[in-house]
Amino acid sequence: MSHQKLSIVMPVYNEAATLRTALERLLAVEMPLPTEVVVVDDGSSDGCTDLVADLVDGERVRLVRQEPNQGKGRALVRGFAEARGDLLTILDADLEYDPRDIPTLCQPVLDGEAKVVYGARSYGGHAAYSFWFVLGNKLVAVWASMLFDAWLTDVETCLKLAPTAMWREVDIRSSGFGIEAEVTGKLLARGERIFEVPISYRARGREEGKKIEWTDGVEALWILLRIRLGRRRRSRR
Incomplete structure (x- = not known):
């Protein structure tokens, strides 16, 4: 498939400390395709999107607001619906990920080697938020690998x-961080092979606004199992 445009969805919730820098860094990257950034403000109360108003032009950068706060999953689903590109990825506004890795992510798809590509983090140095996080x-x-034989x-x-x-077809239901496990489980359940490429990563700590909790990990395990059991039931019909 020949792709024409890349959409990058950036979900935002109270990221006044990092949003401007994250968006400027992203816009400075030379992408392999014409690119749009869809910033989805998920009910922020800190005025963070006002800080990037001058970068929003309705074409290269678009801003979508939804009220009230509904969670990362809902913000991403809104971004998927608003995207105008035929290829799509996600970038958080918290500076943990380097937007310069996005062209590397695109390359296997543009070369016809894969349809789905994940940026795989290696944990060391600034990447290791904590032992339990890793x-x-x-x-x-x-x-996930065991459940789906991947x-x-x-x-x-x-x-x-x-x-x-594909992002739209998997029909995401998770409103929060469970979206990561849900989209992976549903992609694997439909037979997609996921290509991984190494990326850089700098984990932030609680004092910097880290939001994920241990309960999100437990939820991810349950979501993956539920999707796997659902696929087994359908195969028996």
């Missing part, structure tokens, strides 16, 4: 790239 991420990856090293990565139509 262990939890590895556990979720092993669990091999993945990073399910919870933000940098996931797939055709826009």
Whole structure:
């Protein structure tokens, strides 16, 4: 498939400290395709999107607001619906991910080697938020690999790239961080092979606004199992 345009969905909730820098860094990257950024303000109360108003032009950068706050999953689903490109990825506004990795993410798709590409994090130095954070991420990856007879090293990565139509077809229901496990489980359940490329990563701590909790890891394990059991029931019909 020949792709014509890349959409990058950036979900935002109270990111006044980082949004401007994140968006400027993203816009400075030379992308392999014409690119639009869809910023989805998920009911922020800190005025963060006012800080990037001068960068919003309705074409290269578009701003969508939804009220009240509905969670990352709902913000992303709104971004998928608003996207105008035929290839889509996600970039959080918290500076944990480097937008310079996005062209690397695109390359296997543009070369015809894959349809779905994940940016896989390696944990060391600034990437290791905590022992339990790393262990939890590895556990979720092993669990998904075992359930779907695949091999993945990073399910919870933000940098996931797939055709826009595919993002819409998987019909995401999770409103929060469960979206990462849900989209992975549903892609694997429909037989998609996920291509991984290494990316850089700098984890922020609680004092910097880290929002994910251990309960999100437990939810991810349950979501993956539920999708796997659902596929088994359908195959028996």
